[in-house]
Amino acid sequence: MCxxxxxxxxxxxxxxxxxxxxxTKRTGTPAKTVSVPSAPTSAKAVDAxxxxxxKRYAKQMNVSVSSLENPKLYALLDEWLGVPxxxxxxxxxxxxCSGLVKxxxxxxxxxxxPRSSAELAKVINPAKMNKLQEGDLVFFNYDGKxxxxxxxxxxxxxxxxxxxxxxxxxxxxxxxxxxxRFSKGGPLRMGSLKELTDR
Numbered sequence: 001m002c003x004x005x006x007x008x009x010x011x012x013x014x015x016x017x018x019x020x021x022x023x024t025k026r027t028g029t030p031a032k033t034v035s036v037p038s039a040p041t042s043a044k045a046v047d048a049x050x051x052x053x054x055k056r057y058a059k060q061m062n063v064s065v066s067s068l069e070n071p072k073l074y075a076l077l078d079e080w081l082g083v084p085x086x087x088x089x090x091x092x093x094x095x096x097c098s099g100l101v102k103x104x105x106x107x108x109x110x111x112x113x114p115r116s117s118a119e120l121a122k123v124i125n126p127a128k129m130n131k132l133q134e135g136d137l138v139f140f141n142y143d144g145k146x147x148x149x150x151x152x153x154x155x156x157x158x159x160x161x162x163x164x165x166x167x168x169x170x171x172x173x174x175x176x177x178x179x180x181r182f183s184k185g186g187p188l189r190m191g192s193l194k195e196l197t198d199r
Contacts, residue, residue, distance in 0.1 A: 046071040053078045060170065061158045068155065069134050070197055076104055077160055077170075084167040097150050100162045101137065104152060105188075108196040113188075121147035127186040129173070135193025138173065138185040147183050152193075 046054070054074045058065045068074060079092065080103075086094025090103050098117045105113055114120045121139050132138065132153045138161075140149040151161030157174040171178060187193070 046075075049078075050075045057154070057170075061154060061156045063155045069194055072107070072197065073104070073135060073152075073154075073193065076107060080104070080168045081160070081170070082167060083162070085162055085164045087164075095162050095168065096164070097162045100160075100168060101150055101152060105193075105196075108193060109190065111190055117150035118147045120150055121184060123189050124184070124186040125189055126184050129182065129185065132185050133187070133192060133194070136185050136187050139183040140178065140181040141183045142181060149181075153185060 050071050054065050054068050054071060057074050057077065058068055080095075080100065083092050083100075084094050085096060086099075087096055088099070089095045090099030095103065098115055098120060101117075101120065102113050102115065114123060117139060120137060124137055127133075127136065134153065134155055136153040138151050138153050138159050139147040140151075142148045149161070151159040151171070153159045153173075154170065157172055158170055159173055160168065160170050162168050163171075173179060173182065187195075190196070191199070
């Protein structure tokens with residue numbers, strides 16, 4: 001469950017990176033007909049509301065919209081940002097850090113995830129900070145307790161998490177506050193968020 005950090009800026013809650021590449025199967029075409037490859041996920045048509053959200057988050061993270069790989073993830077962020085913190089919560093009335101992870105990942109897979117951040121940390125494939133990919137989990141140590149806070153990595157060092165003081169927010173992993181408390185990060189062993197989305 002959740003551990004409160006004695007820091008003014010923020011408090012925490014406890015609550016195979018697969019190398020496989022998804023491929024697109026092409027149907028047979030008559031001779032002399034040129035096949036057009038499938039568009040990448042970021043270029044696929046999304047509704048206007050999601051496009052607007054992606055533009056906003058891309059600007060906040062100082063990246064191009066085309067670099068955002070998972071439109072569904074950013075549509076979900078629009079629903080969760082600003083939700084208040086609630087110890088042991090996992091709904092839009094209130095959530096803690098691991099409750100947020102479980103709720104968002106629940107939109108991509110029916111498989112059950114551990115409920116606490118410490119247990120979630122046991123089911124990832126660790127990756128170096130500079131190798132983190134969109135949808136990976138990131139863990140932090142507070143009050144001497146390992147992996148007592150968890151968030152979901154986005155792009156360019158930014159991640160979304162449930163702060164016990166500010167609710168669901170986007171923060172910068174590159175800031176000293178989080179960089180000094182960073183423990184580990186990486187995709188779930190069951191598959192990265194992109195792999196789960198493509199299934």
